[in-house]
Amino acid sequence: MAPFHVSADSVDIAIFARAPQPGTAKTRLIPALGAAGAARLQRRLILNAMINSISMGSGNITLWCAPDTQHHFFRALHARCGVNVCSQLGPDLGSRMAHAFTAHGGPLLLIGTDCPALHTAHFATAADLLRNGHDAVFFPAEDGGYVLVGLRQPQPRLFENIEWGSEQVMAQTRDRLAGLGLRWAEPVTLWDVDRPADLARLATIENFTKWAS
Numbered sequence: 001m002a003p004f005h006v007s008a009d010s011v012d013i014a015i016f017a018r019a020p021q022p023g024t025a026k027t028r029l030i031p032a033l034g035a036a037g038a039a040r041l042q043r044r045l046i047l048n049a050m051i052n053s054i055s056m057g058s059g060n061i062t063l064w065c066a067p068d069t070q071h072h073f074f075r076a077l078h079a080r081c082g083v084n085v086c087s088q089l090g091p092d093l094g095s096r097m098a099h100a101f102t103a104h105g106g107p108l109l110l111i112g113t114d115c116p117a118l119h120t121a122h123f124a125t126a127a128d129l130l131r132n133g134h135d136a137v138f139f140p141a142e143d144g145g146y147v148l149v150g151l152r153q154p155q156p157r158l159f160e161n162i163e164w165g166s167e168q169v170m171a172q173t174r175d176r177l178a179g180l181g182l183r184w185a186e187p188v189t190l191w192d193v194d195r196p197a198d199l200a201r202l203a204t205i206e207n208f209t210k211w212a213s
Helices: 026-055 073-081 093-104 122-129 168-180 196-202
Strands: 011-019 061-066 086-087 108-111 136-140 146-151
Touching: 011 026, 011 093, 026 061, 026 073, 026 122, 026 196, 061 073, 061 093, 073 086, 086 122, 093 108, 108 122, 122 146, 136 168, 146 168
Parallel strands: 011 061, 011 108, 061 086
Antiparallel strands: 108 146, 136 146
């Protein structure tokens, strides 16, 4: 993988995305949407995250792909949008995020694709907090996780021994932040699309209505 080049004031964006493959994408939504419908929703969520990231215009965007970069959708995004694509590496989410921050090296915002409420203004707020001296910025999720993490520099220990997928993720992360002596901010709490009950809220967002039926 080619090294990242970061200017003094740029804050780049990393997007973690799972391939929109029927049967493996958004599996908890399959009972409501079917395997093909869940995969189509995953495509829309990835595109939404890409469009909002590009609109920020602050720095480079890298799409970190799972299980790898070979899915035709990822290859098309690389060819048409010029976005960098890399494979997620590591046995769990924490190690994969730590790897992405370490590979990048400089100020970075990392998001998933499950939060359609996350938009350009949120990115600008998070980037400004890093530029103004915060070591980290988090946007907690209503379910106890988080939808955005930004770091001025890599902090691998921040992602160790966290109960990923549980309601304790953000609480455990706060304990880790305090233990490491980091200065962080949590400017907003948002929601993500993970379970069938979330589809009603998703249906209120323009351009997503048809995927919620």
